[in-house]
Amino acid sequence: MTRTVVRANGLTKRYGSFTAVDAVELKLEENRIYGLLGRNGAGKTTIMQMLTGQLFPDAGELSVFGREPAEHADVLRRMCFIAESQRYPEDFTPAHVFKSAPWFFEHWDAAFAEQLVADFRLPLKRRIKKLSRGQLSAVGVIVGLASRAPLTFFDEPYLGLDAVARHIFYDRLLEDYAEHPRTIVLSTHLIDEVANLLEHVILIDQGRILFDRDADELRGSATTVAGPRAAVESFVADRPVIGREGLGGLASATIDGRLDQGDRIRAAELGLELAPVSLQQLIIHLTGTDLRADSTEGEVAA
Ligand SMILES: Nc1ncnc2c1ncn2[C@@H]1O[C@H](COP(=O)(O)OP(=O)(O)OP(=O)(O)O)[C@@H](O)[C@H]1O
Numbered sequence: 001m002t003r004t005v006v007r008a009n010g011l012t013k014r015y016g017s018f019t020a021v022d023a024v025e026l027k028l029e030e031n032r033i034y035g036l037l038g039r040n041g042a043g044k045t046t047i048m049q050m051l052t053g054q055l056f057p058d059a060g061e062l063s064v065f066g067r068e069p070a071e072h073a074d075v076l077r078r079m080c081f082i083a084e085s086q087r088y089p090e091d092f093t094p095a096h097v098f099k100s101a102p103w104f105f106e107h108w109d110a111a112f113a114e115q116l117v118a119d120f121r122l123p124l125k126r127r128i129k130k131l132s133r134g135q136l137s138a139v140g141v142i143v144g145l146a147s148r149a150p151l152t153f154f155d156e157p158y159l160g161l162d163a164v165a166r167h168i169f170y171d172r173l174l175e176d177y178a179e180h181p182r183t184i185v186l187s188t189h190l191i192d193e194v195a196n197l198l199e200h201v202i203l204i205d206q207g208r209i210l211f212d213r214d215a216d217e218l219r220g221s222a223t224t225v226a227g228p229r230a231a232v233e234s235f236v237a238d239r240p241v242i243g244r245e246g247l248g249g250l251a252s253a254t255i256d257g258r259l260d261q262g263d264r265i266r267a268a269e270l271g272l273e274l275a276p277v278s279l280q281q282l283i284i285h286l287t288g289t290d291l292r293a294d295s296t297e298g299e300v301a302a
Contacts, residue, residue, distance in 0.1 A: 004031040005151055005183050006051055010060035013046050013207075020046045022207035024058065028151075028174075031181035033197055035215070037186065037283065038204035044187045045084070047204070048153045052081040064151070080105060082140040082151035084156045088128045094139050095124040099147075105147035112176070113146035119168050134161030141169050143175060153185045156167075168198055197280040203283060215279065220293055222282050225261050226252035227272035235270055243285040 006028035013021040021043045036044050049061060050053040053069035053076055062068060069075045088097060094117070102108040117124060118137055120138040128136065137159050144154050158166050172266060174197060176185065188194055201218055203210040222242065229251040236253045243254040254277055259267070265275055277285070 004028070005030050005065060006095070006234070007063045008051070008060060009062075011047070011057050011062055012052060012059040013043075013055065014058045016155070020207050021054040021057075024204075024207070026202070026209070026212070028183055028185065030150075030183055032183055033177065033199045034183070034185045035191070035194060035198040035201045036185055036204065037188065037191060037201060042204040043207040044204055045155055046187065046207075048081060048155055048187065049204045050206060052153060053078070054081070068101040077104075077106065078149060079151045080144055080147040081153045082155060082157050084159060085281065086136070086140045088139075090129075092128050093125050094122055094128065094131075094142075097139055097143065101143060101147060105149055107148035107150075107180075109146050109148060112148075113142055116142040116145060116172060120158075120165055121171065126148060134165060135160075138165060145169075145172055148180050148182065151183045151185075153187070155187045156189070157186075158188070166193065166248075170194065173197065191280040191283060192278050198279070201279065201283075218282060219276070219279060220258060222254055222256050222277040222285070224252050224254045224275045224277055224281075225267055225272045226250070226275070227288075228271065231272055235267060235272055243281075254281070256293055260281050 004027055006026060008024055008026040011021060011024040011026065012019065024043075024047060026047070036047070043056055046055065050057050051064055051069060052072065056070055063140070065075050065078055069079070094262050098113050101113070102110070109300070120135075120142065122135055122142070123131070123133075123139050128139065137157060137281070138161065141154070141157050141161075143198050144152055144157065151260065161169065170193070173184070186194060186197070195215070198215070200217045201215050202212045229249050230244060232251040232253050236255060240256040241253050242256045245252050260272065264274065
């Protein structure tokens with residue numbers, strides 16, 4: 001039986017008259033990888049800060065490992081939160097960070113951390129304030145992975161990481177998760193890059209949950225048909241279309257819902273091509289929200 005690790009009912013956070021998180025209902029299950037997605041300011045960090053006991057909710061009920069997280073050391077000990085801009089004591093080096101990690105994380109794996117240091121080519125003895133942006137992110141990623149905390153949050157962990165380093169992170173995360181299952185929450189703009197990692201997708205907008213769905217269900221839930229405009233229009237005539245594009249006599253349309261064998265044969269007869277919709281495209285279609293537009297990174301997923 002799967003255990004529920006996090007349960008939030010009506011979770012709300014206000015800053016003055018502004019409601020940053022608005023009556024959020026959330027359930028996170030044991031040993032799953034969640035994507036917490038949303039535009040800048042959607043409320044992702046605020047939600048994670050409440051779940052990790054760093055912020056008190058203004059309303060609602062919150063249970064993490066069966067208790068209110070704030071001020072419960074036994075709950076906090078089972079969590080690791082890697083913030084976008086992690087702060088470290090002045091004059092600390094990565095070596096100091098990794099040496100002190102076992103004090104905070106009982107499942108800390110020093111050998112795994114060492115391997116990750118080599119993978120990311122991280123200079124262990126350089127002062128943290130002298131590290132490049134990407135190297136600083138690598139410190140956080142290594143702590144997040146090697147801590148093996150039962151509930152791990154990565155809040156946009158990739159800032160400044162180049163494409164190679166980001167893929168090392170994704171690969172190591174998946175490999176280690178397969179051997180040491182735990183609950184992981186990844187907040188990111190780079191949906192297509194992490195799409196294959198995610199088992200569940202939670203999309204937040206303006207403090208509210210827009211949808212909360214199994215990633216496999218979501219992936220197969222739409223198809224794009226492309227070809228001559230008249231053929232596309234004839235094929236989609238009585239179907240729910242969630243997006244259209246066109247150029248001259250060519251068009252493509254994205255249909256919400258699965259196609260059966262008969263549909264596929266008919267599409268082939270009409271000379272249409274079928275393609276699955278990526279998670280990123282689907283989110284844009286379903287919400288009219290292009291998360292990539294907010295990315296501060298130059299290199300975003302295609
Ligand atoms: N201390 C604060 N005082 C006032 N407003 C705040 C405070 N912290 C956050 N906010 C506001 O609450 C909203 C949610 O912020 P949050 O950091 O949770 O968003 P986010 O989804 O993590 O965004 P990003 O992707 O940009 O990191 C934003 O509009 C933000 O400006």
